Amino acid sequence: MLISNMAAMKKAIYYIFILSYILLLTGCANDLNITPDGRISMNDVWSDQKRSEAYLNSCYQHQDGYGLSYFYATMLDGLSDCAWDSDFTEGQLLANKWYNGGMTTSDDPTDGSLYYSCWNGIRQCNVFLQNLDKCAIDANDKPRYRAEAIVLRDFYYFELCRKYGPQPLTREPFDLTTDFSKLKRPTFQQVADFISEDVDQVLTITDLPWKLKYDGERGRFTKAIAVALKSQATLYAASPLWNPTNDPALWTKARDAAKSALDQLTANGYKLYYSAALGDASYANYFINQMDIVLDPRDRETILENQNGGSMQNGWFFAFNAFPSRDDKVKAGCCPSQELVDAFDMKTTGLPVIDPTNRYADDSHLQPNYVANSGYDPQNPYVGRDPRFYATVLFNGSKCLKPELTLQIYSGGKDSVSNSSRFRTFTGYYLNKFINDSIPQGQPSGAPWKKIRLAEIYLNYAEAENEVNGPNQAVYNALKAIRDRVNMPNIKAGITSKDEMRAYIQKERFTEMAYEEQRFWDVRRWKMLDKTDKLSTGMKITKNADNTFSYERFVVGHKQSWGTKYLIFPIPINDASIMNWQNPGW
Secondary structure (H helix, E strand, O other), X not given: OOXXXXXXXXXXXXXXXXXXXXXXXXXOOOOOOOOOOOOOOHHHHHOOHHHHHHHHHHHHHHOOOOOOOEOOOEOHHHHOOOEEEHHHHOOOOHHXXXXXXXXXXXXXXOOXXXXXXHHHHHHHHHHHHHHHHHOOOOOXXXXXXXXXXHHHHHHHHHHHHHHHOOOOOOOOOOOXXXXXXXXXXXXXXXXXXXXXXXXXXXXXXXXXXXXXXXHHHOOOOOHHHXXXXXXXXXXXXXXXXXXXXXXXXXXXXXXXXXXXXXXHHHHOOOOOOOOOOOXXXXXXXXXXXXXXXXXXXXXXXXXXXXXXXXXHOOOHHHXXXXXXXXXXXXXXXXXXXXXXXXXXXXXXXXXXXXXXXXXXXXXXXXXXXXXXXXXXXXXXXXXXXXXXXXXXXXXOOOEEOEOOEEOOOOOOOOOOOOOOOOOOOOOOOEEOOOOOOOOEOOOOOOOOOEXXXXXXXHHHHHHHHHHHHOOOHHHHHHHHHXXXXXXXXXXXXXXXXXXXXXXXXXXXXXHHOOOOOOHHHXXXXXXXXXXXXXXXXXXXXXXXXXXXXXXXXEEEEEOOOOOHHHHOOOOOHHHHHHHOOOOOOO
């Protein structure tokens, strides 16, 4: 953490440690129930095995909550073209501020604490690594602990730099003599190289496992997380936002990192979650269960399950993404957009509903460029779609929950569209992903946030391979692996254009990773905000006298957070003044 005044910095460092230590003692297990007396020194920490281990555990506490952790109990993808957030009606809440362009250098409505929490995490990891050799930790445990701290530091760096742009890189803790004004800003490629070097190092540490085997280890970092981070970092470094000259060498690095990660992950037991008994429903089921950490797990897809995202594990998630027919509703939450609905393909043909390369004929997204012979019927728009559509979106006529309810989202229906009430959808849709339809209302799903999963690595590889070699069989195979899980035909055969394949990959990423905090960052690294984030549309549904329905697209609202400066978030003003740099436009 960067603080302008040395005395303040020393005080902050002290309280960061004490707070983290206290948090640890109420958090991670391993029998660390020590009551601090407020007078321990750092030497006391390193000379005691349990305190040293406690310090490492405290390094984990700076991970964000993700999921439903944004104010007020909402999701980050509600700010993307995935959804329109019903909190738009509430003046001081995240959605209203964001849609109206309310972010400033002193007010980050998404999660302004991420900047400081990541820096705190980086510093604590570096302090631990600096002192590990003298720690009173069993020598047999030190290699694994070292590797965990290195990967955790890289995790914080990626989260920090993805949001705020490249930040000063260090493997040593900043000390009281550091002149922060003299720090040089790296490129994103240097960030990716820093992470890659660390990952290559930890892969040589045999004590760091690929998978956790015992529930008591839940939350600890692994080699799987390390290779996933390398794939993420190199992909971002190669993307248009950070690779404006489209340097092919950067795409080659991203491709190689993703291919290596896939090879190593699958060789070590990772595979996409699928149940023969569930079939198409395997995708939906994956998100409502906690990763089982046993010797022969059912879930082999999850790479990192966030332990701080408690909001995903309790009945509140249902209540904050509800519909009026529900008894336990608090608000409608992040209602899927028509743009998201349009992205789901047709089940029988595997073809898109609308052309991925040119989705709409007008700037208001009211005139879709439909794909001929896809099987889509505008008068029956929810029939025969990709199973991931039904797992993600509740639409007019959806049946859900026990006792079984049928949603009435048509005009005059119980769950109809509103343009002013946070209790009703603004788009004509409600969220289904992460919700367990098989249990009574308000019951917990018991599923923490899936922060990194194998499907993302397949998509990373498909994207980078296409940029390196164009639409070859390797790209098709990576997409097929994902679509096979929901028994979808692969994408259109015979694509020869790199540009066309890129559009298909982006669409696949949109649907597969919807609401998982990927879309929000993807459109930034692709520099597409001006195409995706100016407005959102929905579907108005009218019930006819013969009980059929008519469908009409409409503009839900416009957003003001799509300009170039919103590609990267502003560095908090105090730290920007210390380092003498700020992100463009801020």
